[in-house]
Amino acid sequence: MSRIAYFGPQGTFTEQAARRLxxxxxxxxxxxxxxALAAVRSGAADAACVPIENSVEGAVTATLDSLSEAEPLIAVAEVLLPVHFSVLTRPGTTEIRTVASHPHALAQVRHWVEANLPGARPVATSSTAAAAVAVDAGDFDAAVTAPVAAEHYPLEVLATEVADVRDAKTRFLLVRAPGELPEPTGADRTSIVAAATNRTGALAELLTELAVRGINLTKLDARPTRNNFGEYRFFLDFEGHVTEPRIGDVLAALRRRCRNVRFLGSHPRADNGTTEIEPGAANEDFTDAIAWVESVRKGAQA
Ligand SMILES: O=C(O)C(=O)C[C@]1(C(=O)O)C=C[C@@H](O)C=C1
Incomplete structure (x- = not known):
């Protein structure tokens, strides 16, 4: 049996994602x-499940930063989970002055809290389930949690289906040490983090490498390198799998152009997306073109 570290404690959305992955x-x-990621790097776990992106609040920056530092890890699978919340309180609570949760969760229920718990002060906790633990301990009055948290903690359900934005989703990754890659499926996602050189047009050039190969970018985030003010790392997700000639070709180009490129994995997409192939950008076009250059070099044709 594999050991899967997940962003917990018990009852987080991430635990649900880990059960699915x-x-x-x-x-x-x-x-x-x-x-969770350190557990994989140290060998204490075989893989880790972490959130990467929410449809309302965007990137989970702790995941981006941790993936770009220390020993490289790669994402081998992903899952998208619908996100709506329950609000839990200690039995007998009559007044709610504090509402605790993960900052991403608080941001997704801001209007609901203003309308339904006026005057309650939002308090950030390390995760939604950590908020339930803290409410149980008497630290805060209410916790905004995953619905499943109500099964793990002795709290009362004050409200369910809480969400300012209907149909919100969070994407989670299963991450492990570099090794065998998942097979390409035809609907895959490749992720990298690149440190572009700090000069005019560097980011535009990087994106152009994708555009000229007809590769569709699905996400772009920038995070400070934390070394020099104004210096950023770019996290790019795009359609395709590293085993495809067109994706290999763009990775080689980015490797030439950037100070540093880290491969963060190729794996099947969970959003039912199809891979768009521009004219001249199919894998056969790349293979044919390389074969043609080889034949020219050998003097077989011009
Ligand atoms: O705290 C949790 O339950 C998590 O799994 C983290 C997390 C997040 O990072 O966005 C996951 C989904 C929700 O959007 C809220 C919190």
């Missing part, structure tokens, strides 16, 4: 996202 495996809760 690694059914039947042993799940080990970690208090923070960096701790």
């Amino acid at each position: 690694a059914p039947g495996e042993e799940l080990i809760p970690a208090e923070t996202i960096p701790a």
